[in-house]
């Protein structure tokens with residue numbers, strides 16, 4: 001199981017960013033999260049019908065639902081003076097945290113996520129795993145939390161998960177009008193490889209098919225690594241932990 005932890009508060013570097021004084025973790029979605037997932041979907045995709053059967057989907061073994069979760073009190077530490085040395089549990093080479101890493105990882109390791117209180121979920125990403133392809137079926141951040149790096153964190157967690165599951169490429173569809181999402185995907189090496197005419201059922205908008213280069217290729221891994229480092233430098237410490 002992939003676990004990604006990010007430490008806030010965030011440095012303010014662009015006008016889009018919001019200051020957040022709470023720590024977030026990326027963790028797999030669980031049944032108690034379902035009402036919030038439905039709420040986020042409704043806000044982000046108000047015309048989607050029928051709505052996603054999240055209750056069934058979170059236990060689908062071919063799918064991964066990851067949530068950006070506000071950690072409960074006690075899951076937050078700003079110390080980095082001691083603790084684990086730089087650590088990469090997933091082969092990505094991402095340096096881990098020291099004090100923060102130790103604190104948050106031990107929080108996860110000692111207590112299963114299900115035993116921790118479910119607090120505020122700020123966003124989610126859903127990924128379906130096919131034969132050799134990881135297909136991102138949904139990514140959304142609550143409007144109140146957008147522009148804070150969470151969409152990027154969810155995307156990189158999904159790609160990291162795809163690497164872990166040895167998918168060849170990551171693919172998705174995106175509305176031709178959704179330039180914010182396209183900009184995020186392009187940043188992570190997704191390219192337009194096709195067009196699905198009238199793909200969206202509500203208004204028949206076309207959708208671009210976007211896909212990465214093979215994610216196990218040295219070139220993609222190097223660029224992914226650079227993006228991870230840049231993310232960490234911009235938003236704060238990040239640890240990736242495999243359970």
Ligand SMILES: CC(C)(COP(=O)(O)OP(=O)(O)OC[C@H]1O[C@@H](n2cnc3c(N)ncnc32)[C@H](O)[C@@H]1OP(=O)(O)O)[C@@H](O)C(=O)NCCC(=O)NCCS
Pocket residue numbers: 016044045138139140141142145146147148149150151152153173174175178179180181183184185187
């Ligand atoms: C798309 C979405 C998930 C991005 O989440 P977010 O948390 O706001 O994005 P982040 O703060 O992590 O920004 C990551 C990247 O997204 C792009 N982006 C985010 N906000 C943007 C904006 N207002 N204008 C242009 N690009 C933007 C940029 O590429 C940005 O990278 P940069 O900061 O290096 O420029 C979010 O806007 C959302 O939930 N939208 C509604 C649902 C949706 O459209 N999902 C995609 C379906 S395919």
